Amino acid sequence: MALRVIQWATGGVGQAAIEGILRHPELELVGCWVHSAAKDGRDVGELIGRAPLGVRATTDTAAVLAMDADAVIYAPIVPNADDVAAILRSGKNVVTPVGWFYPGATEAEPLEAACRAGGVTLHGTGINPGGIAELHPLMFSAWSSAVTYVRGEEFSDIRTYNSPDVVRWIMCFGATADEAMHSPMLKVLSGGFVQSVRMCLDVLGFSTDAEIRTVQEVAVATAAIDSPIGPIEPGRVAAQRFQWDAVIGDRVVVRVAVNWLMGEEQLDPPWTFGPEGERFEIEVKGDPDCFVTIRGWQPQTVKAGVARNPGIVATAMHCVNSVPYVCAAEPGITTYVDLPLIAGRAHPDLGR
Structure with a gap:
């Protein structure tokens, strides 16, 4: 059974993450939260320039929290700890590039409690911070x-x-x-x-x-x-x-x-x-x-980077590839020190 994943926010990282989820043999995209009313109700495939996927974006946070899913890739521009806690309490693991890489006790305490309540895990990852820096x-x-x-x-x-x-x-x-x-x-x-x-x-x-x-x-x-x-x-x-x-x-x-x-x-x-x-x-x-x-992880030209920045894509892929490992981890805040080696997966044309 594929792990059911919700994408939270569809900026540059979010759009790349959706592409990664669709290509990952162990993951299935089942939901998408968006901030903009202009994106509300639209097919996620349309938002990323693909054919319809049968998954519609929504601005309704309560609806997203009620969805049956294993994990959320949480990638807004500005993080909100209350939103993350709510996602965790709803029983969904969270992988995010916007914080909680190695939080101190005060910051961690309410999120640890939310992890325990939901029986799930929170993992901060990305590229920098979230890779290069540590x-x-x-x-x-x-x-x-x-x-x-x-x-x-x-x-x-x-x-x-x-x-x-x-x-x-x-x-x-x-x-x-x-x-x-x-x-x-x-x-x-x-x-x-x-x-x-x-x-x-x-x-x-x-x-x-x-x-x-x-x-x-x-x-x-x-x-x-x-x-x-x-x-x-x-x-x-x-x-x-x-x-x-x-x-x-x-x-x-x-x-x-x-x-x-x-x-x-x-x-x-x-x-x-x-x-x-x-x-x-x-x-x-x-x-x-x-x-x-x-x-x-840097584009060859400014024009190429504006169209598709490989650093943004790498950030998203580090999140996507972490999902199976985070879902298998013990409940709580989990860092790189706690997880096994995280690896990507073969191209769909070359995989099992």
Whole structure:
């Protein structure tokens, strides 16, 4: 019997997740929650540019909670813990790319209670955070001993992220430097990335005295920069860097960072991706050291990224492929440390 899955929200990640569910031999799409009244009642196939699937989207949360399903892939732009708790209490496992990767006790307590009430599991996953920031540094540390430092870092052209409202109004690209530096963006990002840092600290066994420090930097346009969110005017934010360091004494032992640029031209300071270009980097200092560069999760061109960003697709697939493992797990909040190896599945034309 296939596991019955509901998709919650149909933005970029949600649409890609639906495609992944349809291709996964162990999953069946049975429901879809949408935020927009314009999508309410429409066939989900129509929403993703396919033939009708016989599953209709709905804005009715109560109807979704009442559905017979094994799991929900929860992928709104802004998470709501009350919604997640309600889904869990309704007896549905939750896999999500928007939080709860490694929550602290206060944040976890009500959701743990909801998991116990529903007899189900909550798992936070994704790409960054949810992979690059914690899973990959921990995974590659297995080839070293006496680890002194791990790092997960992203270098991406933000013009390829097809979510204009998020990029301009939440991430503050196109704002003044002062507006960006005083926006809630660092706090919002820290909600996930600090969990990633703490997971690395705890699993690797670093001192509990480690202090987590944050850094935010911006670069502004020196001339108008054309972008999918409209022109970035001179003097307005066109690149941002966020960094989270865990420090013991005067030594950085864990570093997670993101570098998001509106291209590499006309920036002050004159930031670039360097000769390596867009990428994700994983680094482990120990005996021996390890350095890994990951490519393929960034598109070749801005136009290609706006049409279908592989990083968005990878985020969705990490959620989709986690569903069978999460459904088989013990009730409660489950992290990468608790689950077995998560793997994808063969193309339908090549599978059993």
